Amino acid sequence: MSDWDVTLLRPLWLGLLPGLAVLAWWVLSRVPGFGNWDKVTDPVLMKAMVAIGRVEGSSISLAPIAFLAAAGICLVALAGPAFERRDAQTYRNLDGVLFLVDASASVTNDERWPQMLTMGRFGVGALGSRPGGIIVFGGDAYVATDMTTDHRQLGQTFSLISAETVPDKGSRPERALALARQRIEEAGILAGDVVLFTDGAGLGPASLQQTAALAERGARVSLVVLNENDAQADTHSKAGGGAVFTLDQTDDLGWWLSDDASTRLEKADYPVLFWYDLGRYLLVLALFPLLFLFWRDQP
Numbered sequence: 001m002s003d004w005d006v007t008l009l010r011p012l013w014l015g016l017l018p019g020l021a022v023l024a025w026w027v028l029s030r031v032p033g034f035g036n037w038d039k040v041t042d043p044v045l046m047k048a049m050v051a052i053g054r055v056e057g058s059s060i061s062l063a064p065i066a067f068l069a070a071a072g073i074c075l076v077a078l079a080g081p082a083f084e085r086r087d088a089q090t091y092r093n094l095d096g097v098l099f100l101v102d103a104s105a106s107v108t109n110d111e112r113w114p115q116m117l118t119m120g121r122f123g124v125g126a127l128g129s130r131p132g133g134i135i136v137f138g139g140d141a142y143v144a145t146d147m148t149t150d151h152r153q154l155g156q157t158f159s160l161i162s163a164e165t166v167p168d169k170g171s172r173p174e175r176a177l178a179l180a181r182q183r184i185e186e187a188g189i190l191a192g193d194v195v196l197f198t199d200g201a202g203l204g205p206a207s208l209q210q211t212a213a214l215a216e217r218g219a220r221v222s223l224v225v226l227n228e229n230d231a232q233a234d235t236h237s238k239a240g241g242g243a244v245f246t247l248d249q250t251d252d253l254g255w256w257l258s259d260d261a262s263t264r265l266e267k268a269d270y271p272v273l274f275w276y277d278l279g280r281y282l283l284v285l286a287l288f289p290l291l292f293l294f295w296r297d298q299p
Helices: 011-029 041-050 060-076 089-097 113-125 153-160 173-187 203-217 231-240 252-255 259-267 279-287 286-294
Strands: 006-008 081-084 098-104 134-139 143-146 193-198 220-225 243-244 273-278
Touching: 011 060, 041 153, 060 279, 060 286, 081 279, 089 173, 098 113, 098 143, 098 153, 098 173, 113 153, 113 193, 113 220, 113 252, 134 153, 134 173, 143 153, 173 193, 173 203, 193 231, 193 243, 193 252, 203 220, 203 231, 220 231, 220 252, 231 243, 279 286
Parallel strands: 098 134, 098 193, 193 220, 220 243
Antiparallel strands: 006 081, 081 273, 134 143
């Protein structure tokens, strides 16, 4: 997109322009004059009578033209013409991704554990300009990597996760989800993603409640599962507005995480973060036609 490409934030306002055009035609067609005599009288005679001041000329008043011009400019302004901010990339931190990795024994001892780590690294590689972070959990949850755009560091951290990473036995995904919500709030993320890597252990009412809380905060909660047809995983993804991915859906996960940040924020009612609205300046411009209302012919 070039620096001069313009879009409309509220294009429905332009639907009123045809009505304004009809109103303009009706107003301007009713030209004031000496009744309809100017249509049947000798033009030379009419000019002479106008010259000596016997009748008023059929000039168009500036007042309706000024009002119509101002109304047209206001409609265009309300439509929200805008161009993309040159520094829009700086707002992409508002659309980060947190990876929540179950490092409990039931997951790390599974023969498919290396495949899950590979899928996580592929997800990191699909972030583009989005920042990411990693939370590991077992019986408790810990921040492994703060939010960063250093994707190489994130990928290396994924490779280092093992059964010894989390000292607490068990699997408490609700604690990881709660920590993720805390990190999202602290980072000021408005439309992020949370991806939970799990074998389904520990998923229940507590984790479902945390998932719903994240969704209310504007984050999508998705799950990468070891086992297919996990009913709890489906329930959590629906509550979190996300999706469920199995270990053979690497490309789908990459597509999901590469979703354009500006699109996500616009869906979350934050388009102004990426577009500079020119409407306010057009409203000021609409004042200039109204200056003709103060124009008076000198006697």
